[in-house]
Amino acid sequence: VKTRFLGKKTPGISKYSPKILEKVERANIQSMSSFFGCDFWNAYEFSFLNSSNQPVLETLEIIIPMTSLNTVESKSLKLYLASFYNKKFSNIQNALKLIEKDLYKLVKTKVSVTKVKKHPVPPKSLLVNNKKNLIPKNKIIRFEGFRSICPVTNQPDWANIYIHSSDDQIDAKKLNRLLKSYREHGDFHETCIESIFLLLLDDFKLSNVTIFGRFLRRGGIDINPLRSTQSKLLFSNFRDLSQ
Structure with a gap:
């Protein structure tokens, strides 16, 4: 690029x-x-x-x-x-x-x-790091410490990833493995989130899913991609403590 x-x-x-x-x-x-x-x-x-x-x-x-x-x-x-x-x-x-x-x-x-006058607070969510069981449907889950690499500067980008499926359970062990696999992956925020979103549909067989990447700011700007199968978006522009 x-x-x-x-x-x-x-x-x-x-x-x-x-x-x-x-x-x-x-x-x-x-x-x-x-x-x-x-x-x-x-x-x-x-x-x-x-x-x-x-x-x-x-x-x-x-x-x-x-x-x-x-x-x-x-x-x-x-x-x-x-x-x-x-x-x-x-x-x-x-x-x-x-x-x-x-x-x-x-x-x-x-x-x-x-x-911006005030950011909304993050939604209640279940931390999925280190979990190995099936996550019940209709739960907002959170993966902390997501890491990818900027394809231009080769510097790390960090985020917390929020995922929700209203129709299907999610295999937490498989999800952890997927999200950790991006730690050396070079792509922009938006492309990473879209790639994970498509894998959740294809590999995890989820029929109704929303994913939201809350990335840490760089240069005074943070970029937070949200992708969903639903036209009514689940998440607002809340702000994580780490942001």
Whole structure:
């Protein structure tokens, strides 16, 4: 994967720079076409100037549908958001609308950008690490310490993985083995979660399943892919303590 900024030294940016945004083509558009989901991006370092010329620092939630042709390369998004620091807005809504407009041009799908006031708490879940039994259906299970490798920088990405199946039991021992097998796997967050999702359907024979990867932030941004067989998504954009 070739990118302009990820893993490279970048120059300082002193003014609003939408052209710095870089697209990444989705890897599994065809195989995921009959399913549902989105990517929750939390950007913790967004600043601009208000009408009094005073700096404002906010956290943003960016929701990109999984059906978009492209997503955004994370380092370019960090640099793009950083370029707002000296741009003046009469209110934050004007800034959010501009970000939505710029991201729409990049990913070719409507994107939601909102100010985060408070993240929901994580749902009650059953820790599946080291369990070897069958997990009853309709239980939210959690695997802690998921690790994969960024395919560009070769640096580790960490996450807690949440899984729910309303119709079928899940073999905990087999699931642990699957999730631990990604520890040296090189792929972006979204591709890893989609790969696991498809394996849960094909190898585990689950008919109704939702998976949510809560990844730790890098560069002030965390990316949290959610994939499901159901159009009504089970999870909100909650925040784990480790995030």
